[in-house]
Amino acid sequence: MPTAAGEMRDEIRAVLFRESTIMSRLDEMASQISSDYAGKDLTVLAVLNGSLMFGADLLRRLEMPLRLDCLSVSSYHGASTTGVVKFNQLHLPDVHGRHVLILDDILDSGHTLHAIRDKLQNETSPLSIKICVLLRKDVPRQRELEADYVGFDIANEFVVGYGLDYMERFRNLPYIGVVSEEAIVKYAPKFA
Numbered sequence: 001m002p003t004a005a006g007e008m009r010d011e012i013r014a015v016l017f018r019e020s021t022i023m024s025r026l027d028e029m030a031s032q033i034s035s036d037y038a039g040k041d042l043t044v045l046a047v048l049n050g051s052l053m054f055g056a057d058l059l060r061r062l063e064m065p066l067r068l069d070c071l072s073v074s075s076y077h078g079a080s081t082t083g084v085v086k087f088n089q090l091h092l093p094d095v096h097g098r099h100v101l102i103l104d105d106i107l108d109s110g111h112t113l114h115a116i117r118d119k120l121q122n123e124t125s126p127l128s129i130k131i132c133v134l135l136r137k138d139v140p141r142q143r144e145l146e147a148d149y150v151g152f153d154i155a156n157e158f159v160v161g162y163g164l165d166y167m168e169r170f171r172n173l174p175y176i177g178v179v180s181e182e183a184i185v186k187y188a189p190k191f192a
């Protein structure tokens with residue numbers, strides 16, 4: 001009988017980053033971040049749900065004390081961006097006077113991180129804001145935004161796994177891969 005992980009694997013047409021590759025890269029990113037923020041009071045702001053695995057693994061590698069807050073936003077439907085960023089909570093974490101490192105799974109058009117950074121700057125006046133993403137897509141940004149820390153650069157493909165979903169599936173894959181065409185169609189939203 002096929003396992004659940006096996007069933008998911010059948011729907012991935014290519015593995016881009018194996019678990020061990022991701023872990024090695026996180027070691028490097030963590031040592032860079034630890035040295036950049038040494039002696040500073042850091043607040044990590046993880047953008048849910050996509051950065052859950054990335055955040056959990058990266059934060060356990062950071063050496064300094066830090067505060068963790070989460071932010072829930074949505075801007076994506078299926079495999080294409082809408083450009084409209086919705087904040088799913090009433091209040092932003094209070095990061096006034098703090099060094100903030102925003103963690104997200106992937107930088108694509110830039111809409112999401114731009115909206116978050118703008119809102120934080122306007123509403124809570126942090127001391128500094130930097131951006132850390134696991135993946136950065138090779139596409140023209142629709143918003144002016146640079147990431148300060150990047151795990152991997154990728155081509156313009158829709159990827160899943162290690163926190164990233166397609167229609168809320170595949171987040172629990174331990175690696176990052178590309179969904180097959182059949183699976184894209186199989187799980188596509190159905191409009192009446």
Ligand code: 5GP
Nearest residue numbers: 076081107108109110111112158159164165
């Ligand atoms: P942006 O606002 O930069 O266009 O998109 C950022 C958000 O869109 C990410 O946080 C992520 O949730 C979603 N996203 C963008 N590209 C991909 C992708 O290739 N795969 C998945 N699963 N989500 C993506």
Ligand code: MG
Nearest residue numbers: 048049050105
């Ligand atoms: Mg996201």
